[in-house]
Amino acid sequence: MASAMLNGAENLTLIRAIAPNPKGLGFHASDFSGKHFPKLTSVSCGKLSMRPMKSRSPITKCSVSAPRPASQPRFIQHKKEAFWFYRFLSIVYDHVINPGHWTEDMRDDALEPADLYTRNLTVVDVGGGTGFTTLGIVKHVDAKNVTILDQSPHQLEKAKQKEPLKDCKIIEGDAEDLPFPTDFVDRYVSAGSIEYWPDPQRGIREAYRVLRLGGKACLIGPVYPTFWLSRFFADVWMLFPTEEEYIDWFQKAGFKDVQLKRIGPKWYRGVRRHGLIMGCSVTGIKPASGDSPLQLGPKAEDVSEPVNPFVFFSRFILGALAATYYVLVPIYMWIKDLITPKGQPI
Numbered sequence: 408m409a410s411a412m413l414n415g416a417e418n419l420t421l422i423r424a425i426a427p428n429p430k431g432l433g434f435h436a437s438d439f440s441g442k443h444f445p446k447l448t449s450v451s452c453g454k455l456s457m458r459p460m461k462s463r464s465p466i467t468k469c470s471v472s473a474p475r476p477a478s479q480p481r482f483i484q485h486k487k488e489a490f491w492f493y494r495f496l497s498i499v500y501d502h503v504i505n506p507g508h509w510t511e512d513m514r515d516d517a518l519e520p521a522d523l524y525t526r527n528l529t530v531v532d533v534g535g536g537t538g539f540t541t542l543g544i545v546k547h548v549d550a551k552n553v554t555i556l557d558q559s560p561h562q563l564e565k566a567k568q569k570e571p572l573k574d575c576k577i578i579e580g581d582a583e584d585l586p587f588p589t590d591f592v593d594r595y596v597s598a599g600s601i602e603y604w605p606d607p608q609r610g611i612r613e614a615y616r617v618l619r620l621g622g623k624a625c626l627i628g629p630v631y632p633t634f635w636l637s638r639f640f641a642d643v644w645m646l647f648p649t650e651e652e653y654i655d656w657f658q659k660a661g662f663k664d665v666q667l668k669r670i671g672p673k674w675y676r677g678v679r680r681h682g683l684i685m686g687c688s689v690t691g692i693k694p695a696s697g698d699s700p701l702q703l704g705p706k707a708e709d710v711s712e713p714v715n716p717f718v719f720f721s722r723f724i725l726g727a728l729a730a731t732y733y734v735l736v737p738i739y740m741w742i743k744d745l746i747t748p749k750g751q752p753i
């Protein structure tokens with residue numbers, strides 16, 4: 408049975424299973440006391456045990472989590488579209504994405520449950536991109552034991568230029584079909600990549616397969632917004648899973664002791680209604696050697712198959728336009744944080 412460690416006072420968002428709020432309206436810090444809501448013990452995906460939390464930022468307001476529609480356009484949640492998206496984004500990735508959505512302190516916070524504190528651990532960083540998360544990994548683990556895998560040679564080119572990563576193995580590959588043997592590594596890390604995988608359950612099943620008995624997977628990814636406008640742009644852009652979906656995918660792949668820790672930029676003051684590109688860190692332990700008990704059918708997408716160029720181009724443009732909304736959100740939150748007195752909700 409999985410447990411979820413929900414870091415930050417917003418753990419009560421999971422009460423949606425008990426008190427649905429279709430309007431996605433926020434509620435205030437006073438509600439965290441549990442005065443106005445029944446105590447949460449379970450959600451649809453399994454039981455959750457709440458742990459006492461240390462909060463890094465003042466938590467002032469949060470929203471009830473919204474269910475994610477099963478079918479939405481999510482134009483860039485495709486391998487070819489994601490490839491071209493990063494063909495261009497890789498040029499500015501480290502300068503635009505990291506300061507707004509994925510800061511060094513968030514990264515270190517998110518990697519903490521991965522339990523990387525032994526230098527000779529072997530680690531794969533899947534969807535490792537420019538190596539920003541890998542820089543956090545090699546603080547604890549010898550770089551020669553770390554492999555960075557990504558489907559984008561343009562992103563990997565940036566990783567190759569980083570001095571602390573010069574001893575890492577850097578390879579091109581697909582998260583849904585990892586080029587590693589079964590029972591191969593001690594840690595599987597993937598940050599901010601699942602949102603582009605056409606079949607996220609398959610990627611998590613691969614995480615299970617490549618880990619050794621007792622190995623740990625740490626998957627960091629977005630969380631679904633509750634504010635209607637943010638939900639609209641999220642659904643046009645890519646996959647923003649709900650917290651329940653992450654836990655469910657891990658459990659189905661066969662992981663035990665599944666935990667979910669919330670993360671977010673400090674200046675959001677815990678606000679999660681716009682969703683987060685890096686919103687949670689989910690970990691699970693492989694309890695038995697060998698392949699995952701989960702059987703899946705054929706891959707959802709085969710990159711070798713031709714795509715209609717018009718469909719591809721339309722998806723790419725619409726998805727990229729929707730993504731620009733999420734360049735603006737952290738700036739908007741940053742201004743709100745500047746002008747709102749400290750300790751007050753934003």
Ligand SMILES: C[S@@+](CC[C@H](N)C(=O)[O-])C[C@H]1O[C@@H](n2cnc3c(N)ncnc32)[C@H](O)[C@@H]1O
Pocket residue numbers: 486489490493509533534535536537538539540541556557558559562580581582583597598599600603604
């Ligand atoms: C938001 S970036 C994250 C990069 C890095 N992990 C970090 O923390 O900055 C997402 C990365 O996932 C990669 N990606 C997307 N789909 C992939 C797939 N199916 N297999 C491998 N990498 C993939 C992209 O090329 C991109 O580099």
